[in-house]
Amino acid sequence: xxxxxxxxxxxxxxxxxxxxxxxxxxxxxxxxxxxxxxxxxxxxxxxxxxxxxxxxxxxxxxxxxxxxxxxxxxxxxxxxxxxxxxxxxxxxxxxxxxxxxxxxxxxxxxxxxxxxxxxxxxxxxxxxxxxxxxxxxxxxxxxxxxxxxxxxxxxxxxxxxxxxxxxxxxxxxxxxxxxxxxxxxxxxxxxxxxxxxxxxxxxxxxxxxxxxxxxxxxxxxxxxxxxxxxxxxxxxxxxxxxxxxxxxxx
Ligand SMILES: [Fe+2]
Numbered sequence: 087x088x089x090x091x092x093x094x095x096x097x098x099x100x101x102x103x104x105x106x107x108x109x110x111x112x113x114x115x116x117x118x119x120x121x122x123x124x125x126x127x128x129x130x131x132x133x134x135x136x137x138x139x140x141x142x143x144x145x146x147x148x149x150x151x152x153x154x155x156x157x158x159x160x161x162x163x164x165x166x167x168x169x170x171x172x173x174x175x176x177x178x179x180x181x182x183x184x185x186x187x188x189x190x191x192x193x194x195x196x197x198x199x200x201x202x203x204x205x206x207x208x209x210x211x212x213x214x215x216x217x218x219x220x221x222x223x224x225x226x227x228x229x230x231x232x233x234x235x236x237x238x239x240x241x242x243x244x245x246x247x248x249x250x251x252x253x254x255x256x257x258x259x260x261x262x263x264x265x266x267x268x269x270x271x272x273x274x275x276x277x278x279x280x281x282x283x284x285x286x287x288x289x290x291x292x293x294x295x296x297x298x299x300x301x302x303x304x305x306x307x308x309x310x311x312x313x314x315x316x317x318x319x320x321x322x323x324x325x326x327x328x329x330x331x332x333x334x335x336x
Contacts, residue, residue, distance in 0.1 A: 098315045101323040103139030108333045110144045110205050111212060111241060111267060111298025115164050115183060118156055119148040121302045125171045133177060134307040135299065138314065142335060143181055144205050146212050150188040158203050161185060182206055182335070186241055187213040189221050197230050204236070206333045212267065214241040220248045228262050239296055242269045244285040245277055251284055256293055265329070267296035268322070270313035271306065289322050295329045297322060 112135075113121025114128050122128045135143060147161050148154040161183050169179030185203040187193045193213070196202055202211050211231065215221055231238045240259065243266045249255050260266070271277065272285040288294050297319075299310050313319055322328065 098317065098320055100139065100311070100314045101319050103141075103314075105323045105328060106297060106330050107140070108142045108144065108206075108330045109135060109140045109299050109301075110146070110184075110210075110296060110330060110333055111186065111269070112143065112145045112301040113147060113186075114143070114145040114181065114301065115147050115161065115168055118160070118164055119154045121147065122304070125168065127304050128168060129172060129175055129177060131301060131304045131307065132172070132181065134304065135301065135310075138307070138311055140299075142333075144184055144333060145181055146184050146186040146205075148188065149185045149193070151190050151192040156185065158185075158201060161203060184212060187211065189213055189215050189224065189227055194223070194227060194230070197227065197234055197236070200234050202236060205239075206335060208333060209235055209237045210239050210265070210333070211236045212239050212241050215246055217245060218247055225262060228259070228264055232263050237265065238263065239265045239267050241267050241298070242272065242300060244268060244272050244281050244288060249284075250280060251287065253287065253291065256288065256291075260293060265295040266293055267298050268294045269300045270297060270319065271300065271309050273313045273316045273318045273322075274309060276309055276313075286318055289318050289326075292326055294322060294326065297328060297330060 113119050116122050116124050116128045147156050149156045165183035169181055172179040184205045204211055268285050272281050275282045
């Protein structure tokens with residue numbers, strides 16, 4: 087974009103939120119991971135996301151065996167408390183909870199025991215990888231997830247250094263049955279220019295299945311709003327069949 091275009095380009099409106107409706111990636115249960123710090127921040131962040139047009143939220147606390155030792159039971163329990171708090175504050179307590187699983191040995195065991203928290207009532211499971219190196223057993227884990235009836239969704243595929251910019255590696259994962267969830271904030275360069283470029287490459291090649299905020303705190307809201315007005319978010323929402331609506335609770 088030249089200087090002239092930059093000076094005179096009009097900001098796009100927010101995308102049609104009816105094409106998304108459900109945010110399926112965030113860290114809004116207070117105090118159990120690196121997300122919101124307390125109930126008040128949780129309440130205000132949830133209100134902000136609803137004001138932006140998200141109608142339903144499925145929040146996804148980290149489960150990482152070395153850092154965030156959350157479990158199916160602890161997340162469910164803490165989410166119940168959050169919902170009770172929201173009702174107390176006159177906000178509808180309709181927050182659903184799942185998890186963002188980090189691929190480690192404990193995750194492998196949970197897959198085999200069929201004890202994963204899935205997104206809503208679906209078989210979709212959100213998982214993430216090391217940002218730096220490819221896990222040696224990635225293909226094995228994907229295969230085991232599929233074998234046990236889960237539908238794996240890779241969180242923010244645009245952020246992994248070992249995949250970045252390489253369409254072949256993404257296509258290989260897709261062929262193995264992995265679905266991709268792009269982070270909204272990647273579309274405006276929040277994680278750097280390289281991540282933004284990879285997100286654009288994935289959108290240009292129709293490889294994105296879900297969009298999520300990955301919202302960790304109140305101050306992410308203005309960045310999310312800007313992302314929802316970005317050219318690539320419009321492209322994503324208007325041109326392709328996003329699967330976020332599969333997660334609607336009726
Ligand atoms: Fe996340």
